[in-house]
Amino acid sequence: MPARKLAPEELCRRCDPAGFGFSTTADLEPLDPPVGQERAAEAIRFGISIRRDGFNVFAIGPPGVGKQGLVARIVRERAAREKPADDWCYLFRFADRQRPAAVRLPPGRAAPFRTEMERLVEELRAAIPALFESEDYRVRLQALEKQLEERREATMREVQERARERDVALVRTPMGFALAPVRNGEVIEPDAFHKLPEEEQRRIQGHLAELQERLQSALRCLPQLEREHRERVREMNREVALLAVGHLIEEVKKRYGDLPPVLAHLEAVQQDVVENVHEFFGAAEAEDAAGQIRKLFAETPAMHRYGVNVLVDHGGEQGAPVVSEDLPSHANLVGRVEYHSHFGTLVTDFSMVRAGALHRANGGYLLLDARRLLSQPFAWEDLKRALRGREVRIESPERLLGIGGAASLEPQPVPLEVKVILLGERWIHQLLLAADPEVRELFKVTADFEDEVPRAGGELAYARMVAALCRDEGLRPLDRAAVARLVEEGARISGDGEKLSARLQAVADLLREADHVAAQAARPVMIAADIQAAVDGEVRRASRVQRKLQEEIERGTLLIDTAGARTGQVNGLAVYQAGAVAFGHPTRITARVRLGRGEVVDIEREVDLGGPIHSKGVLILAGYLGARYAEDRPFTLSASLVFEQSYGEVEGDSASSAELFALLSALASLPMRQAIAVTGSVNQLGQVQAIGGVNEKVEGFFDVCRARGFTGEQGVIIPASNVKHLMLRADVVDAARAGQFHVWAVETVDEGMELLTGVPAGERGEDGRFPEGTVNGRVAGRLADLAGKARAYGVAAKDAGAP
């Protein structure tokens, strides 16, 4: 069957505006969810509605298909119907200051509680000093001091009197007391003492020993008296403080009677105020360095530790929280404990515990980008730990790494009830599934987004999706022709005339640019020309490399023939990606053959410029040649293939048919038409298979031919299975219609060879031989000739004693 020349209509599947029953997209009901994403939307709705462990959602799909938008919309719709999440705050834990207490409050009550406690402290600061400056307190304190003084005096009086009776002085020393004999009202000099009669000395020593016993016993009583006094003062202070604190805290308690944890905290505050009432006299503390240092080393100051650290405040919110964390780092996810520098020392307390995204989303939904999450140290493990344990535990990275011994806070974990929706590309999902068995347990629901949708019957839906985009973005509506052009572009982006791209991002960008063009032209509605201008603009902006290559081909630097015939030489087609725009351009592929051991040498692979798929394609050629032409004899060919003037990596097998054509041409010694470029992969059976980027490849060769001038002979051979993918530019279609440029579809290698050489391929006859003069006959003959030469060479070598 000969290669089929495609009709112009087959080169681009047009969208007929007349098929649309609307004037502009403003007439359309916006489509929700976006076209083709119904299955993903259903999965998301299921995932967020089922209240079971592990039913979190992994939304997967290529970038730009609108995952984030659709997920956010569906989640927000559901969240709006749910009750707001509870507030959370951290409170000072008096029993264990290293472990701040996490307390849950009904939504909107944490902030007022904080204000209430601030006011309480302010009132205590005024009320407590006032009470302790009162006359009543002063009198009571003086009475206690007087009492202590009298008790101490009474304790010592007896010793003093007895000492006086025995002419002994009681002298205060820096370390305590001394007992020494007295003469004439003064302690006796040592010399004078030694001059005393021995009996007198013994008598004095006796007195001193007796008084020492008594003084010792008196002194032993003093600490106890002091202790009792301090306890009495403390008890009185407690009593006075309670007077000030009790009724103030009772007022707060009344407002939080429904919240037992808050009541318990208020009890603890009351107890702490009473025990540490002296801290309320700190207002006049000197603000010099020493005072600052005293404050630093003081335990958490009262004014501070009675405060409320509102971790999450949902006051005034309607519905459950929906949180999207753009930077899901360890700290941003599970929260952190901050520090501040105070006189060169890092200090922290419960008030410096900060919420993470999990705290903010608790009771609602958390949206995370999987790639960003995985790129942050600890974040993935943090998320899993939180979901697994159903609690958010704030851990420092040092602790997670098991390093750093500095004491820090261990805030009480917050119970977690959240739906997490991870968004990522499929490969990330696959990678995680392969590497981490917990993914299946924790993300049981997969929402798989389509990247393209069937065009048949989907054009109107596409128009409605465009209407939704215009509404959401505040863009002008499109008229029918503009929608039709956009549909065609949607098919072009998908690389398939029968499909439409679901990559909303690309469509939205196109619409934004077209809207800009329409605005400049003061058009209230976008028309087809605006869409085309946007498409052209994008291509033009990204065309520097393309134009450079084109220029070098035109100048003869890059050798591409577009006329004449050459043996073992064919124009292959390659696709380059320049940013968002891809373009094709021809590249010369040549083949040389000689006697050898049945291998096809891929020069690109030999120099490590060929990728594995390309290498696979070349190896298939050897299989094809051996099986088709040397079934019953040694395959003694050695062939080499090269992409001429190619200095970068070559990947993909889309040039394997071109390489085979070059090989066959070289083997058959048949020149091939250089006006025709070739694309398509080939299998071992000689069938030409579909490739990607067919539109760009055809257009790449078209541009070269147009620059050199059409001869009417030029065109491209493509696989027949790629015909449905054709969405070629209008100028290519016009040239085809004018007979200036052609596109042929082939199903087999033979069809291509016939078109390229103008010689029949030739079928194997009943005798197993290909007809003489045909492409295959010449190839088989050449291979038989090479086999004969190899045999002759082998006999000669054996005769010569070669090993």
Add this chain to the structure above:
Amino acid sequence: MSGLETGPIRRVLLALDAAGPGPATLDAAAGLAFRLDAELAAVLVEEADLLRATALPSSRHLALPGGERLDLDAVGAGVRASADRARSLLEAAAARRQVRWSFQAMRERAVRELLETGGAEELLVVERPRDRLAGMGGLTGLLGAATAGTRPVLVLGPAMRPGGARPGGRVSVVWDESESAAAALDLALRICRGVAEGPSLLVAAAHLAEAERLAGAAAPRAGRWLSWRWAGGSTPGDLLRSLPLDAVLVVGAGSPAAGGASGRARLLREARGPVLLVRRPDAPAPLPG
């Protein structure tokens, strides 16, 4: 100001006993020296009985608290260490305030003479005995001599919590319009110079109306209107009752409101904060109370 204002204070004389100074005492003395641009001179009183007792082998020494027995060597070392500590603390306090300072140890008798003969250009700072048990020596015996002299005397009380007074806190001047009270006000103003919160008046008057009048009368002397508080009477008891807890009480020694020797003694004994006794430069020294 009248011609009766007190002269410049050249020296802040800090009397220390063997027990050594408390940090608040040192800070207060150094602060005063700084504010008055005076030298800080510390005198460590060497008590004769203590010296003899530490040299007498037969004397018995007991430690506080608890009454453990100490040997003589330990007590001697303790006395010397106490002096060294007092000196280094003084040096540190003076360095913080950047004031000139000196330190010397003197026998009790010499100190007594020094205190009795010193002039009005000195301000004596003495720590009130921490407890009545120390009435057996130390500064207690010197306190009478100190307060009997002609110089102003700042007697520091123990800082007690809650609400214990600290040097550097509010300054309350007992004001009864007497010349002695005026001298006290002059010194208080000088001490508070450059401080945001100046002295306030503790007005000793039998009636509120009289207190208002007296407060108004203080303004010309102070050069500005001072905040004031009525003591609710004019006796030392009234003053003690209405004195803010953390205030330094500045009182003219001859002021009627001070209530004579017994009143002054009561003020010194019962005021919870420091008391600064100020005498008129031309007034005769009161008899020891």
